[in-house]
Amino acid sequence: MRKQLFVEIFLLSVLILFAFTSCNRRAQLLYFNNISNENLKTIKIPDYTLRTGDVLYIQIITQDPIVSNLFNNRGMGNAIQSSLFTNESANYLYGYSISDSGFVQLPVLGKLKIIDLTINQCRELIQKQTEKYLNDGIAVVKMLSFKVTILGEVKSPGVKINLKDNLTIFEGLGLAGDVTDYADRTNVMLIRQTPDGVKTLRINLQDKSLLFSEAYYLTPNDMLVVEPRKGKLFTMNSPNISIYLSIVSTTLLLINYILK
Numbered sequence: 048m049r050k051q052l053f054v055e056i057f058l059l060s061v062l063i064l065f066a067f068t069s070c071n072r073r074a075q076l077l078y079f080n081n082i083s084n085e086n087l088k089t090i091k092i093p094d095y096t097l098r099t100g101d102v103l104y105i106q107i108i109t110q111d112p113i114v115s116n117l118f119n120n121r122g123m124g125n126a127i128q129s130s131l132f133t134n135e136s137a138n139y140l141y142g143y144s145i146s147d148s149g150f151v152q153l154p155v156l157g158k159l160k161i162i163d164l165t166i167n168q169c170r171e172l173i174q175k176q177t178e179k180y181l182n183d184g185i186a187v188v189k190m191l192s193f194k195v196t197i198l199g200e201v202k203s204p205g206v207k208i209n210l211k212d213n214l215t216i217f218e219g220l221g222l223a224g225d226v227t228d229y230a231d232r233t234n235v236m237l238i239r240q241t242p243d244g245v246k247t248l249r250i251n252l253q254d255k256s257l258l259f260s261e262a263y264y265l266t267p268n269d270m271l272v273v274e275p276r277k278g279k280l281f282t283m284n285s286p287n288i289s290i291y292l293s294i295v296s297t298t299l300l301l302i303n304y305i306l307k
Contacts (some may be wrong), residue, residue, distance in 0.1 A: 092213055093264050094165040095190075098242065099149060101267065102142040102192035103169070107156075107177055108185045118155050118177070118184070142191040155180060166190060166212055195265050197223040199273035200230035214265045216250070216257070220273075226252075231276040237262050238270040 097103075107118035120141055143151045149162025156176045161169045170188040177184040193209040202224030209222070216237075220226060232252040239246045248262050257263055265271075 090258055090263070093261075094167075095213070095266055096163045096165055097145060097161055097169060099145050099147050099162060100192075101145045101190065103145070103151065103161075104187070104189040104191050105143050105151070105153065105173065106187045107173075107181070108187060109181055109183050114181070118153075118181075120154070190267070193267045195219050195222075195268070196270040197273070198271070200227045200275050201225065201273055202227055209265075216252075216263055216265055216271070219265050219269075219271060226273050229275050231274045234274040236272040236274065237265075238272070239266060240268045 105119075107115060109115045109118075143153065145151055145162060148160075150158050150160050152158050153173070156173065159172060159176065161172065164172065166188060170186055173188060174184075174186040177186050190209075190212065193211075193214070194206055195209065195214065196206050197219060198204045201220065204223060207219065207222040209219075226232065233254075235250040235252060237248040237250055239248070248260075250257060250260075250262050
């Protein structure tokens with residue numbers, strides 16, 4: 048009788064352990080555990096201001112191709128243009144780099160100071176200068192050097208290139224294939240280069256306050272490091288543990304059946 052009671056208590060304990068582990072694991076895999084529809088607010092997109100060393104794609108478009116060539120980099124053909132946003136070498140060869148003094152040198156338009164301007168402000172400045180020479184000229188300005196490094200518990204770590212004007216932390220993780228099942232979503236480190244030096248931030252991907260923090264939108268040259276969960280080794284071995292527990296529970300059931 049006692050043996051049978053022991054077996055039943057053991058089996059019940061195993062079931063409770065599995066249920067607890069399953070619920071706890073689900074909570075660890077969620078983003079924004081504490082968010083609801085009532086908590087949603089408008090998020091203001093910050094404007095990144097240009098810095099020395101940033102590389103820009105700048106093109107002056109007109110109806111006359113010959114005139115366009117005068118205002119643009121002559122060595123940049125269509126094939127090179129298409130690879131500018133994915134080929135880092137082409138970026139620096141054919142993009143316009145902001146000098147240490149904050150200027151870019153453009154054909155015909157000359158030397159323009161664009162440091163501390165947003166992309167839109169830079170576009171407006173170049174457009175204004177273009178209109179001094181052309182009636183139908185359109186200035187196109189995009190960031191070429193918007194890259195972030197994502198390391199740690201992600202499926203595809205490495206340097207990722209962003210082709211848009213802005214990038215959220217979740218879009219950045221998406222470029223890296225999302226975090227792995229072993230990632231600690233409550234402990235992600237952001238390393239950010241600022242004009243005043245290097246800044247580090249600890250991020251909790253499950254906390255809604257992230258939406259309104261300075262870390263939500265990434266800036267060029269940011270680095271994200273996704274830390275592993277403390278129980279990673281146990282989690283990696285959990286399939287084996289489950290098999291062992293199944294064997295033990297099956298054995299105990301057989302013993303219980305035999306002892307009846």
